[in-house]
Amino acid sequence: MAQIINADTGETINVDDNSMIKEACAKIGVPFNCENGICGTCIVKVVEGKENMGELNDSETDMGLDGEYRLACQCKIKKGKVKLKY
Ligand code: FES
Numbered sequence: 001m002a003q004i005i006n007a008d009t010g011e012t013i014n015v016d017d018n019s020m021i022k023e024a025c026a027k028i029g030v031p032f033n034c035e036n037g038i039c040g041t042c043i044v045k046v047v048e049g050k051e052n053m054g055e056l057n058d059s060e061t062d063m064g065l066d067g068e069y070r071l072a073c074q075c076k077i078k079k080g081k082v083k084l085k086y
Contacts, residue, residue, distance in 0.1 A: 004028065007047045007083040017079045018054070031085045035073045037063075042072040042086075049082035051064040 004013045004024040025031060025044065033041035037059025040051035046053060050067055054076035065071065072086070
């Protein structure tokens with residue numbers, strides 16, 4: 001089991017290892033629009049646990065993101081805890 005944590009409120013959502021984080025992020029309040037890696041509305045800052053995140057995908061690298069910032073509609077968590085701000 002892995003965990004998505006809202007860095008501001010401490011709210012924690014349990015997710016499966018190697019799963020998309022979109023639903024958990026919606027639960028902690030991250031806003032979404034296109035849900036398709038285009039608009040950038042769902043950009044989150046990974047404040048802890050960057051190493052627990054999956055690889056950047058093409059939408060994220062096209063947007064110039066480097067792993068400190070991720071698109072919540074596109075990325076996966078591998079395992080462990082990840083703390084996010086949005
Ligand atoms: S919601 Fe548009 S990029 Fe994620």
